[in-house]
Amino acid sequence: MEITPTGLVDACGGADNVRRALRHQDKVIIELIELERVNQDVLPISTIDHSLRQITLDQPVSQGALTALGRVIDHNLREQAAPFYSPSQKTDFHRPGWHISPPQGLLNDPNGFIYFQGHYHLFYQWYPFACEHKDKFWVHLISPDGVQWHTAPLGITPSDWYDSHGVFSGHAMVMNDALWLYYTGNTRIGPERLRQTTQCVARSSDGIHFEKLGPVIDAPPAGVTEHIRDPKVIHDGQHYRMLLGAQREDKIGRLAQYSSADGLTWHYDGLSGDSLGEHGYMWECPDLFQLSDQWLCILCPQGSPSPTPDHHVPHHNGYAKATLEADGITLDNWQVLDHGFDFYAPQTAQTPDNKRMLIAWMGLPDEVEQPSFSAGWLHQLTCPRELRWENGQIYQRPAAALESLRGPQQLLVINPECHSTTVDLGTKQFELNTTLPIPTSGHYTLYFHSRSGMMTPASSGKPSGCALTIDGDSRTLTLDRSASLATEGDTRRCIHLPEPLEDLPLQVLADTSSLEFFIAGGRWTMTSRYFSAIDATFLALTRDRHDTPLPKEMDWYALKNASVR
The missing domain is CATH 2.115.10.20 (Glycosyl hydrolase domain; family 43)
Known part of the structure; x- marks a missing residue:
């Protein structure tokens, strides 16, 4: 006797007891929440796997019945997932403000x-x-x-x-x-x-x-x-x-x-x-x-x-x-x-x-x-x-529609006589634009860091956070996130800069826990998750010696939140 869709669901202990359907070598396998609710007098069962809570049927099931069973499982899954479709209420200062992330x-x-x-x-x-x-x-x-x-x-x-x-x-x-x-x-x-x-x-x-x-x-x-x-x-x-x-x-x-x-x-x-x-x-x-x-x-x-x-x-x-x-x-x-x-x-x-x-x-x-x-x-x-x-x-460039997130344009002028410059942007969500001169020798570094990682004249270490270094001796651009909060994966990435280049236009798009670098008009990009302290709103520019050239200025915009609702 052919198994009807309703009869199949009822014999499995009801719609809320069906978890998964499978088919292997023309055999239908049904995974259940509770094996005890199955009516074995009605279903033609060939084997039961208690560890997986699965039954294998000893009779063909029509495509219509399998499709109907899939709709039952679909309804169950949507109901189970619904509470997770809203963001968690846990304290969370890594949640991005304008990138797409999962609610949970x-x-x-x-x-x-x-x-x-x-x-x-x-x-x-x-x-x-x-x-x-x-x-x-x-x-x-x-x-x-x-x-x-x-x-x-x-x-x-x-x-x-x-x-x-x-x-x-x-x-x-x-x-x-x-x-x-x-x-x-x-x-x-x-x-x-x-x-x-x-x-x-x-x-x-x-x-x-x-x-x-x-x-x-x-x-x-x-x-x-x-x-x-x-x-x-x-x-x-x-x-x-x-x-x-x-x-x-x-x-x-x-x-x-x-x-x-x-x-x-x-x-x-x-x-x-x-x-x-x-x-x-x-x-x-x-x-x-x-x-x-x-x-x-x-x-x-x-x-x-x-x-x-x-x-x-x-x-x-x-x-x-x-x-x-x-x-x-x-x-x-x-x-x-x-x-x-x-x-x-x-x-x-x-x-x-x-x-x-x-x-x-x-x-x-x-x-x-x-x-x-x-x-x-x-x-x-x-x-x-x-x-x-x-x-x-x-070439990759940020989509033009992202400009709608910009706040007022702000300008940071770099003093060429200073060994280092530090500024608090007051936000982790920003767009930064500048041109990096490639030195003939020596190097300088752009740091994204927290208040506790700021460099002071008395400090002997470097700011903690994420660092972008341009080195004239090796003609490399290196991204280093080894001083950020712990995460899996690599901590250094490097781009070798070809000889004819003298200047490197740079655009940075930053969010609460990410940095995206668009280099030389999008000829290269470097994308990174960057987890940092809640006060990691500081930007610092340092060089190894006084005659290493620095960018003349940087313009930047705070970025508003984008809705994902």
Whole structure:
């Protein structure tokens, strides 16, 4: 006898007792809150796993019944997550004032960044119940300008048999006047946590309420492990292309490409990326777009060669020039996208005036030991950035809409006779603009620090905080956060400055616990979480010797809060 949706839920002990649904080798597995509530006289159960509180059914379940069960679980998850959709009331002086951060729990990759029906839509990975990487939801934000955001109802929950251990990352497309979300469904089977990966679709006509259509690619292709994820879909003028970050069975990262006429039925075209060599053991978060008629592919390789000796973590970011071919993509000229500590999984969107805007996760996989943990939240996103293709590379600049956060312009004139200059800005939220002369020898340092870390004539140490040093002897620009509050990850990053440069325009965007440096008009960027004392509102400029040139002046603006409501 076929199991009806209502009969299945009732036999499982009621809607509030169903926690998760899975399917493995045509067997349906249901995870429950309390095994004791299951009616074993009604359900055809083949096995019971008491440690996981899971039952495996000995009879096929129709797709309709599984879909209905997913809607029950979706309702439960939304109710459970609702209390965590508001910020915690714990004392918290690290919460950003104008960046996107999670109300509670853990945030990671931005997803589905797109302009649709007159507004920007942005989703991000979220685990609401703790500061850890577990079953991911998609939070949904909407904005008129990419700066002021309001929270929409939760986008997608890990409610169905194909995504019940996490709605993993993906992108959005507008097709047939509807908003389509492509994402990776993640499930783990049994105590061994066997990974199952599918590529899935959800669709919305109003941009608010999404209907899951289920998997459109139900298994990895031959020669690829279950580590295949983060679909990016474009239309190249002839057909749809899907790019996926992938891992070959010999543990080499590559791009998997599929093609489709309708966005639903996909044909596997093969792997791309051999032109970059053995460039890491896994590639994640691909993006593909055009700037000034040049196709570009952003990637996050894991385990690729480190660009500098100070880079010790395995997670990287960068981009390559892309040539689109009938059945694949050729990549060349790999370049680092951001040279700082905390930049991963960037996504771009085309703006209404045909510009390209980028937002990234200001964090890295596996790093959760941060001071905000005690306040019940982790991580934030970067500011929105406008991308341009200049001189054979991507330039990044803060989105123009961020200027709406500026207070009155203020000017700091540097006395060329002084060995050091210190000023209290009175805020951690500011924009700073100056030009750094590159000395022929010697060095000077720009410090962001607290009152207790101020340098005085009697002190022998350096200010505690974050330091940006420009060194003429080595022609390097070094960011050092080793004196900030403890956090996981590296503490030094370095950029080597080519010989022709004599001056270095610098723009700094600061928030309560982050610094974003835009260098030489956006030729380089350095992004960093920076946790500091509550009074870390001081700026200091010091040099190693009297004849080392300093910037002549700095203009700066206090930045107002942006709403994320």
